[in-house]
Amino acid sequence: MPSPTSGKIPQHVAIIMDGNGRWAKSRGLPRLEGHRRGVETVRTVVDAARAIGIRYITLYAFSVENWKRPPDEISGLMGLLDYFLKRELDNLIKNRVRLLTIGRTSELPANVQRELNRVIEATKDFKEWTLVLALNYGSRTEVADAARDYAAAVQAGRENLADASWDNFSRYLYTAAIPEPDLLIRTSGEQRVSNFLLLQCAYAEMVFTPVTWPDFGQADLQAAVDEYGRRERRFGLTTEQIQSGAK
Numbered sequence: 723m724p725s726p727t728s729g730k731i732p733q734h735v736a737i738i739m740d741g742n743g744r745w746a747k748s749r750g751l752p753r754l755e756g757h758r759r760g761v762e763t764v765r766t767v768v769d770a771a772r773a774i775g776i777r778y779i780t781l782y783a784f785s786v787e788n789w790k791r792p793p794d795e796i797s798g799l800m801g802l803l804d805y806f807l808k809r810e811l812d813n814l815i816k817n818r819v820r821l822l823t824i825g826r827t828s829e830l831p832a833n834v835q836r837e838l839n840r841v842i843e844a845t846k847d848f849k850e851w852t853l854v855l856a857l858n859y860g861s862r863t864e865v866a867d868a869a870r871d872y873a874a875a876v877q878a879g880r881e882n883l884a885d886a887s888w889d890n891f892s893r894y895l896y897t898a899a900i901p902e903p904d905l906l907i908r909t910s911g912e913q914r915v916s917n918f919l920l921l922q923c924a925y926a927e928m929v930f931t932p933v934t935w936p937d938f939g940q941a942d943l944q945a946a947v948d949e950y951g952r953r954e955r956r957f958g959l960t961t962e963q964i965q966s967g968a969k
């Protein structure tokens with residue numbers, strides 16, 4: 723019997739784009755070639771997400787831990803990010819996709835920050851579709867930043883400690899303006915979340931696929947959405963409560 727959520731389209735899909743290095747290695751290519759191919763996948767997946775009706779897509783592009791990678795890989799990734807932003811601006815405008823970022827973007831190279839600001843500014847009025855890039859992102863850093871800002875607001879008298887709650891605190895996270903992910907996908911076979919949206923994914927459905935990011939395509943996204951549609955999200959309730967429409 724289909725569950726009540728059967729056929730549902732997730733409003734927000736978050737993706738841990740993993741496996742670029744292994745994709746390249748298995749072909750005898752440099753890791754950066756995998757990242758280059760990974761950039762092509764981004765456009766494919768953003769287009770596919772719109773076709774399915776997914777309104778928010780968040781892509782984990784660079785973690786706070788990724789600074790520990792070899793310097794030439796890091797500069798290669800930053801170069802690709804710059805290239806991606808320059809190349810995609812027209813396409814995002816044409817398709818009415820708003821760009822947002824989460825993470826400590828102020829620590830990214832100046833040229834990347836400039837391109838980010840340009841694209842964010844040019845797409846800020848679009849409401850239908852949102853692409854969120856997680857850049858220099860880590861959940862623990864996000865919580866530390868939010869706790870600092872929350873404490874400062876308490877000190878300044880803008881928040882009252884007696885009102886401390888998830889709803890109040892979560893307004894200080896990078897994701898304050900973004901709904902929580904319904905579906906989290908990780909490519910390339912790893913089954914871990916690697917410091918990504920740990921609090922926001924409290925009730926996300928998770929789908930792990932062995933396909934590496936450069937090989938991930940429209941059919942793989944559709945398969946993950948179909949899997950999501952077969953799941954029953956209960957949010958702590960019983961199946962009977964869900965079926966009788968309680969929430």
Ligand code: IPE
Pocket residue numbers: 739740741742743744745783784788799910
């Ligand atoms: C994901 O691919 C891209 C980034 C983390 C920037 P990886 O580079 O992690 O690829 P693998 O995991 O080494 O195959």
Ligand code: IPE
Pocket residue numbers: 738739740741782783784785788912914916
């Ligand atoms: C997670 O992938 C970060 C991004 C996809 C940007 P990693 O490849 O860095 O994660 P670990 O190290 O395998 O956990």
Ligand code: MG
Pocket residue numbers: 740741742
């Ligand atoms: Mg990896």
